[in-house]
Amino acid sequence: MAIKPGNGSDLVSLEYTFKxxxxxxxxIAETNLKQFKQILDQLGIVFMLFSGSCLGAIRDGTFVPWxxxxxxxxxMGLNGLTEERLSTVVNxxxxxxxxxxxxxxxxxxxxxxxxxxxxxxxxxxxxxxxxLKIYPGISMPATLFTDPKEMEFLxxxxxxxxxxxxxxxxxxxxxxxxxxxxxxxEKDVVAQVPDAELTGQISKVRILDHRGEPVLGAEIxxxxxxxxxTDQLGYAEIILPRPDFYALTINYPxxxxxxxxEQIEPKMTYVYRAxxxxxxxxxxxxxxxxxxxxxx
Numbered sequence: 235m236a237i238k239p240g241n242g243s244d245l246v247s248l249e250y251t252f253k254x255x256x257x258x259x260x261x262i263a264e265t266n267l268k269q270f271k272q273i274l275d276q277l278g279i280v281f282m283l284f285s286g287s288c289l290g291a292i293r294d295g296t297f298v299p300w301x302x303x304x305x306x307x308x309x310m311g312l313n314g315l316t317e318e319r320l321s322t323v324v325n326x327x328x329x330x331x332x333x334x335x336x337x338x339x340x341x342x343x344x345x346x347x348x349x350x351x352x353x354x355x356x357x358x359x360x361x362x363x364x365x366l367k368i369y370p371g372i373s374m375p376a377t378l379f380t381d382p383k384e385m386e387f388l389x390x391x392x393x394x395x396x397x398x399x400x401x402x403x404x405x406x407x408x409x410x411x412x413x414x415x416x417x418x419x420e421k422d423v424v425a426q427v428p429d430a431e432l433t434g435q436i437s438k439v440r441i442l443d444h445r446g447e448p449v450l451g452a453e454i455x456x457x458x459x460x461x462x463x464t465d466q467l468g469y470a471e472i473i474l475p476r477p478d479f480y481a482l483t484i485n486y487p488x489x490x491x492x493x494x495x496e497q498i499e500p501k502m503t504y505v506y507r508a509x510x511x512x513x514x515x516x517x518x519x520x521x522x523x524x525x526x527x528x529x530x
Contacts, residue, residue, distance in 0.1 A: 242351040243333045251353045252495070253523045255302035255416065258352045263297055264388050266332075266352050267304050271390065273326055280313040281306045281356070282382045282393035284368075285405065291387045292398045293411060300415050303353040309379055310343070310360045320358060337479065337497075342369075344479070370481035370494070371427045371458030374404050420492040424457045424481055432459040434475035435500035440468045440528060441484060444508045452486035454506075474500040482525075493524050503528040 238256075240247030267287075274281055283291055285305035290298040297304075308315055324334050324345065332347040332354075345356040359366055361376045368374055383396035395401035402410040407422040414422065441452040441464050448468025455461040457480065462470040474480065477499035484491045489508060498504060504525040 238351055243331055243349045245333065245335065247351055248333060248335060248346060248348045248353065249523075251302065251348065251351070252346075257300045258297070258302055258304075259350075260297050262350045262352045263304055266349050266354060268388070268390065269330065270304075270306070270327070270332075270354055271392070273330060274323065277319070277323060277326070278313075279308065279315060279319065279323055280382075280393070281308045282379070282395060283307075283387065284357075284395060284401070285355075288394050288398060289402055289406065289410065291385065291392065291394060292402060293413075296388070298413070302416070303355050306354065306356050307379070308356070308358045309366075310358050312361075312380065315358070342367075368405065369479070370424060372405060372423075374401065378404075417492075420481075420494045423494075424483060424492055427458045427481075429455070429460060430458055432456065432473045432475055434473050436471050437474050437498065437500050438469050438471055438503040438528075439482075439525065440464075440503065440505045441470070441486070442468060442505060442507050443486075443489070446507070449486050452484065455483045455485075457481035457483065469503075474498065476500070495523070496525050497523060498525060 238247065239250050283305065284307040286298050286301045287305040290296055290301060320343070324336070327334055327347060332349045334345055334347040337344040337346065342360065343358040345358065347354045347356065357369070364376050365373050366376050366379055378395040378401050381396055382393035383398060384391050384393055404426065405423060406419065407426060409422060439454055441449045441454065443449050448466070449464055450466050450468070452464040452468070452470070453461055454464070454470045454472060456472050456474070459473060462472060464470040479495050479497050482493045482496060484493065484506060505528050506525055
């Protein structure tokens with residue numbers, strides 16, 4: 235078992251889970267989720283289980299065995315949720331032992347919180363034109379989320395998108411009922427997002443193989459964006475509209491990987507290395523923040 239950095243409820247612990255996403259302790263996860271629910275219920279804040287937590291609740295009746303975090307969703311502007319009320323919740327969560335870090339995207343606010351090494355990802359999304367864009371860029375009918383369904387989970391009542399089966403099909407594809415571990419299910423998710431031409435500024439990514447050598451002709455795709463290919467030095471250009479979280483895919487002969495959640499920004503140069511060092515493979519979940527800034 236790898237030694238976990240931090241005290242379990244601080245920035246160091248949060249960044250560790252972002253990078254390696256180790257499977258969470260289900261007993262602690264249940265405690266954290268119920269405490270989170272109690273706080274939001276007392277404040278009248280409506281949320282629903284989504285992503286992997288919804289998948290586990292509907293398909294398995296429990297957390298997915300190898301899931302690395304708890305996923306919950308609220309809709310800004312519905313059920314009285316305002317920016318002011320959201321700030322109040324963040325303060326109360328902090329007073330109850332959760333370390334909370336906020337990330338702002340174009341149409342979403344993502345609150346990542348951690349307590350006792352178990353992370354809760356709380357997305358607060360905005361409906362645009364009767365659609366909700368779910369990370370990593372899947373457009374879904376807003377009606378799935380405006381009238382959520384109540385179900386029993388872990389001995390309590392929770393809300394989920396309605397109908398949950400349709401939400402899960404749109405998120406994970408037709409094979410959502412088949413359990414797939416980290417490293418497999420991400421391919422199904424990104425396959426739901428069509429390519430598009432993004433406008434923005436150029437960043438570069440350099441692809442290095444497991445020997446540290448540049449890869450010629452490797453394909454790198456920004457999920458929901460376009461595809462490009464590396465030159466002889468291993469560099470490819472990608473277009474990013476803004477600093478944000480992005481999913482990317484890396485493909486070259488004998489190697490295929492989805493980088494599910496990379497915090498990157500325009501006008502920077504990043505390096506991808508084809509292996510993760512110093513962490514046992516059984517401790518690694520969905521890979522995130524794998525890209526590193528290239529040193530001058």
